[in-house]
Amino acid sequence: MSKKSARVMRFRITLNGIDPPVWRKIDVPETYSFWDLHVAIQDSMGWLDYHLHSFNPPRRHGRKKYKVGIPDDEFDDGTVAGWEVPISNFFMEVGDTLEYEYDFGDGWCHEVILVGILLKEPSLKYPLCVDGRRACPPEDCGGIGGYEELLEVLADSSHEEHEGMVEWLKGHAKNYWPYKPDEFEPTSVKFDDPKRRFKIAFSQP
Structure with missing residues (x-):
């Protein structure tokens, strides 16, 4: 677990291919891993986390394209475990963007863009949904x-x-x-503990 930080990252998540758009704006601790961000996206959007997911960073500077999500031990597709990768490894500047795909059957693709880096408000609990539109x-x-x-x-x-x-x-x-x-009402969003979700997902006591 990363050391505590006084900053939060603000993301806008937009579900691609739907008009009018379905989108959310959330604040999460900058110490989050990609697994933690996955849980926050699921809860803010309203998905039920029933299916596989992946974050798909764009290829940079000739590096090999890869995915961040849940590795499959049977099929080595190069997916990196999301709980091992801090979001700060990719999201460094406002405007950094990647794709988040959920449910590979239905193929729900989301644009995840870093729209702000803010100081934590001591009176607030994070993650926090600050805005959004449509169910x-x-x-x-x-x-x-x-x-x-x-x-x-x-x-x-x-x-x-x-x-x-x-x-x-x-x-x-x-x-x-x-x-x-x-x-859609931002105040209706209830965020789960990513550690709890991990235990449920992988049947750990």
């Missing part, structure tokens, strides 16, 4: 195409799939009904 798509809705179809079906109560879609949303692990795609 996250329901988990497992089928990527951008499935999400657009979902909105179309929900908007038409006479659609032959409307009732089935409503029941799917109600029966989902999160119970998304009533689903309001245009609504």
